Amino acid sequence: MRYRRGFRGGFLKRISRWTKSRMAILDVFRRVKGHLSADEVFLRLRKNYPNIGIATVYRNLDYLHKKGILSRFQFGNNKASYELSEKFLKGVQHHHHLICTNCGKVIDYTDFIKEETDLIREMEKALSKKYGFKIQSHQLHFYGICKDCMKGGDQNAVG
Amino acid sequence: MRYRRGFRGGFLKRISRWTKSRMAILDVFRRVKGHLSADEVFLRLRKNYPNIGIATVYRNLDYLHKKGILSRFQFGNNKASYELSEKFLKGVQHHHHLICTNCGKVIDYTDFIKEETDLIREMEKALSKKYGFKIQSHQLHFYGICKDCMKGGDQNAVG
DNA sequence: TTAATAATGATAATCATTATCATTTAATTT
DNA sequence: AAATTAAATGATAATGATTATCATTATTAA
Numbered sequence: 555m556r557y558r559r560g561f562r563g564g565f566l567k568r569i570s571r572w573t574k575s576r577m578a579i580l581d582v583f584r585r586v587k588g589h590l591s592a593d594e595v596f597l598r599l600r601k602n603y604p605n606i607g608i609a610t611v612y613r614n615l616d617y618l619h620k621k622g623i624l625s626r627f628q629f630g631n632n633k634a635s636y637e638l639s640e641k642f643l644k645g646v647q648h649h650h651h652l653i654c655t656n657c658g659k660v661i662d663y664t665d666f667i668k669e670e671t672d673l674i675r676e677m678e679k680a681l682s683k684k685y686g687f688k689i690q691s692h693q694l695h696f697y698g699i700c701k702d703c704m705k706g707g708d709q710n711a712v713g
Numbered sequence: 714m715r716y717r718r719g720f721r722g723g724f725l726k727r728i729s730r731w732t733k734s735r736m737a738i739l740d741v742f743r744r745v746k747g748h749l750s751a752d753e754v755f756l757r758l759r760k761n762y763p764n765i766g767i768a769t770v771y772r773n774l775d776y777l778h779k780k781g782i783l784s785r786f787q788f789g790n791n792k793a794s795y796e797l798s799e800k801f802l803k804g805v806q807h808h809h810h811l812i813c814t815n816c817g818k819v820i821d822y823t824d825f826i827k828e829e830t831d832l833i834r835e836m837e838k839a840l841s842k843k844y845g846f847k848i849q850s851h852q853l854h855f856y857g858i859c860k861d862c863m864k865g866g867d868q869n870a871v872g
Numbered sequence: 873t874t875a876a877t878a879a880t881g882a883t884a885a886t887c888a889t890t891a892t893c894a895t896t897t898a899a900t901t902t
Numbered sequence: 903a904a905a906t907t908a909a910a911t912g913a914t915a916a917t918g919a920t921t922a923t924c925a926t927t928a929t930t931a932a
Contacts, residue, residue, distance in 0.1 A: 570878070570879095570929090570930085571877095571878060571879065571928085571929050571930070572929075572930090573878090573879060573880080573928075573929070574880095574928090575879085575880075576879085591919090592919080592920080593918095593919085605880095605881075606880090606881080607880070607881040607882065607883090608881090608882095608920095609880080609881070609882080609883085609920090609921080609922090610879075610880055610881070612919090612920060612921075613879080613880085613921090614879090616920095616921095617879095626789060628787035628788075628789060628791075629787075630785065630787055630793075632787075632791070632793070632888075632889070632918080632919070633918085633919060633920090634789075634791070634919085634920090652840060652844060652846050652848070654846075655849070661844055661846070663840060663843075663844065665836070665839060665840065665843065666832070666835075666836045666839065669832055669835075670832065670836075673825070673828055673829065673832055676825075676828075677824070677825045677829075677855075678855070680824060680825065681811060681822060681824065681855065682857075684822075684824065685811060685820055685822065685859070685860065686859070686860030686863065687811050687813075687820070687855070687857050687858070687859055687860065688857045688858040688863060689811070689855050689856070689857035690814070690856055690857045690858070691855075691856045691857070692853065692854060692855045692856065693852075693853070693854045693856070694851065694852070694853050694854075695851060695852045695853075695854075696836075696837070696840065696846070696848050696850075696851045697848070697849055697850045697851065697852070698841075698846050698847045698848035698849045698850070699846070699847040699849070700844075700845070700846055701844065701845030701846065704845065704847060729898095729899090729909070729910095730897085730898050730899070730908095730909060730910070731898075731899090732897075732898070732909090732910060732911080733897090733911095734910080734911075735910085750888090751888075751889080752887095752888085764911095764912075765911090765912080766911065766912040766913065766914090767889095767912090767913095768889090768890080768891090768911080768912070768913080768914085769910075769911055769912070771888090771889060771890075772890090772910080772911085773910090775889095775890095776910095791887080791888070791919075791920070792887085792888060792889090793888085793889090
């Protein structure tokens with residue numbers, strides 16, 4: 555068991571109670587790496603944990619987000635997606651997203667992170683000062699048409 | 714009337730029918746400048762246009778978004794916001810958003826746009842090539858705690 | 873082990889958005 | 903200007919995502 559007492563340091567200290575469902579949800583994200591919506595988490599959990607309720611999934615996603623363990627995204631399909639925060643897990647690379655406005659596919663990319671990070675750091679400092687805003691995270695989304703939709707088909711909304 | 718025949722050039726050519734509600738919605742955005750959700754548009758419209766239906770608002774926001782006239786955002790409160798696209802209206806400056814995770818307030822900022830645009834342009838070129846992705850727009854969101862919430866209060870979620 | 877309380881599962885309620893359908897309206901054609 | 907045609911509208915039902923409620927259960931600290 556990954557989350558037994560001895561290993562509950564750092565971020566994991568923020569978790570007040572180590573419930574079965576909370577551990578199971580964290581494990582889902584450790585296995586999957588990418589972003590998952592509440593219903594996707596729910597479906598994956600039900601295999602090993604058939605009695606879990608969808609409300610528990612929602613509550614824990616929100617809880618883990620508030621603790622800084624999951625990052626929360628909305629890519630434009632009217633539902634939230636979550637992924638492990640890079641601050642929480644070393645293995646998670648800093649990355650951003652390409653979102654296809656035609657089919658909804660989301661691609662993670664890790665290119666240009668060095669350049670981006672330098673600029674962002676500078677911006678955060680200046681924006682914090684100018685607006686008195688304590689910045690905690692940022693998201694950079696690119697919207698467009700993916701490779702498949704380019705050849706395939708009927709294109710939809712633009713940014 | 715702002716949208717009468719003689720002036721329907723450029724982007725406005727994309728609009729198939731100039732209905733009363735469509736014009737009224739565009740006018741709301743011209744007056745307000747900032748981002749508005751469907752219900753906020755609906756409320757503003759009802760003053761001068763008491764019979765408009767909420768479905769018409771949703772349909773037109775979606776329509777104008779697909780025509781490239783409105784930009785669409787989701788800041789994390791589970792509902793979409795729209796604003797006039799800078800491509801559509803010269804007066805709209807390129808800008809991004811600071812979102813307070815405590816109270817939900819959204820601040821537009823226009824700082825660092827030169828530096829950002831240079832980097833973004835470079836990224837778009839490289840990402841387009843690497844992923845075969847035709848990029849149409851981008852959004853940069855900073856999440857954190859605003860000035861008021863910093864002194865005021867009970868802090869909430871982090872990014 | 874027990875006490876205190878956070879978390880759970882079931883489900884109702886809410887909120888944002890989309891679908892349906894009969895009617896109206898904008899633009900085009902006569 | 904009247905007729906035509908298809909897009910758009912308003913009312914409202916339906917859907918989908920998320921949140922609230924509440925009695926019960928499970929985790930932690932004492």
